[in-house]
Amino acid sequence: MRPMHGTLVVLLAAAACSVAGCKCSSTSHPGASPDPSASASLDPASSSAPAGVDLSAAPTQGPVLAAKGLWVVIRDKPSESADKIGYVRLGGIVKREDNPVSKAGCPGGWYKVEPRGYACNDDDASLDPQDPIVRAASRRPDLDKPMPYAYGFVRAVLPLYLKVPTAQEQLDSEFKLKDHLDWFNTEGRKLNREVALGANDVFTDSMGIPRDDVKVKRLVTDMTEGELFGGNGDDDPIPWWLDGGRKIPNVSGFKVPDFAVFADRARRHAGLSFVGSFQTGADSFNRRFGITVDLRLAPASKVKPDRGSPFHGVELTSELALPIAWVNDTDVRQYKIDGDNVRAYKKTVPLRTVVKLTGQKKFVDRRLYYEGADGKWLRSSQIAIASAPETMPDAAKAGEKWVDVSIMQQTLVLWEGQKPVYATLVSTGQDMMGDPKTTKSTVRGTFRIFAKHVTTAMDSNEGLTRDTGDPEYGKTKRRGQGTFLLADVPWVEYFKGSYALHGTYWHDVFGHARSHGCVNLSPIDAHRVFFWTTPNVPQGWHGVYARGDNGQGTVVYIHE
DSSP states (O other), X not given: OOSOSSOOOEEBSSSOEEOOOOOOOOOOSSSXXXXXXXXXXXXXXXXXXXXSBOOOOOOOSSOEEEEOSXXXXXXXXXXXXXXEEEEEETTOEEEBOSSOSBOTTOTTOEEEBSSSOEEEOSTTEESOTTOHHHHHTOOOOOTTSSSOSEEEEESSOEEEESSOOOHHHHHHHSTTHHHHHHHIIIIIHXXXXXXXXXXXXXXXXXXXXXXXXXXXXXXXXXXXXXXXXXXXXXXOOOOTTTTTSOXXXXXXXXXXXXXXXXXXXXXXXXXXXXXXXXXXXXXXXXXXXXXXXXXXXXXXXXXXXXXXXXXXXXXXXXXXXXXEEEEOSSSXXXXXXXXXXXXXXXXXXXXXXXXXXXXXXXXXXXXXXXXXXXXXXXXXGGEEEEOOOSSOOHHHHTTOEEEEEETTTTEEEEEETTEEEEEEEOBOBTTTTSOTTTSSOOOOEEEEOOEEEEEEEEETTSSOSOOOOOSSSOOOOOTTOOSOEEEEEEEEEEEXXXXXXXXXXSOOOTTSOOBSSSEEEOHHHHHHHHHHSSSOBOTTOSEEESOGGGOOOOEEEEEO
């Protein structure tokens, strides 16, 4: 449940003013985090362009290499035994050199791609940007949005169809379908329209910085049903590759015979991502289908659209400097303290109000209070504080960027050297300061980001979804694995084994420990952090590893 559907940032100061889970699955690259002592240039303290992702448009001229399988791995040398340095996802396109540099172990040839590395022209790749599968998967993630796809949650078990199913095929594939359709036409369609404002309803600039003073062009509340499922409107036609039957092979990781009507089912509560939708005719119950990223079809009547939390942190300035706090509870009051006497003010402070602190604190009657800049006090148990850590990592002294996470406060601060630039709330492992080896706690220490993914899949425990050996999904098995799929978790950054910073679209309790070990951020905040950190995800790539010429990853410092 979300405690609130909006971004409330009210600065309480002398003069009030407004201001603009998980032990996650490890990626399947060989080895763990690269050697932190490896030589690499320091990341710049600031930049006029995102450090974390290249937003250039896909190449339209010259020779290219495209992914027609779920992924195409990019290696640092033209060899299957060479290190993986990144990958291109289904439908992704990158520039390449005209001719292969080698055919050793790759009959189709190893091609050097932009900006670095080599890809094998195998069954999952194509040199033709007009390849049917590449054309069908041409809808790419929207990199300048916190939620890069349209998303929804499965309300009833559904088949993921490979073609537009007939009415009879749907009756054969879905339990009590007529009862479900009757319910949807009388009640469900209205429920699908009841979508609260979400992450993409907050404007973010070219650096990923949220701006509450700028309006987005189109709010989710103004969108049609078709748009909620990734389409351009309600009247989008059946895609060419489905019109008259499926004209491309099944590319999902779930293998089925050619005659199969669907490939796997999605369980209740699963999170799905969509790149388009369309309405069928009477011979298919006039039903709408959402097109998943791997080109399967989910009946929209069994999916509730969702937009993620609109919550986000704040840019730090001379006017809004550390320490600050968020009101992290309901029915919170400020207090006047006179000696040992504590008196509560009548007016309550709304949840997630941002409060500027003086740094002063007092114990009164065995309760700890912090002083706000307006002279009023707040109970420590009802706020989450962002402040400078007692000790800083070497990265701070070296002038590097680094990410600071406090487990006890459930806050995250971005630092450029010794200057804090952004602060927000997070959700770390639900067992807080427990042993990460035996409990659902976040690992502590100083690390470097070693892998970044625009999106990746997780299970409902934010762990393994598949053991396929590909670079996008994890392989680390652990207690509680399985349950249901969360597709295309956005802005994932691994820093230690299976632990990651990542966007979270399935809850809105940031500021409270919740995950199985990962650091959960709101989609807006995860987008902001991803744009800011290194290594950079090159144009057309979906994921990158901090190796060789990719440079080293940004430091992540996690402490009590």
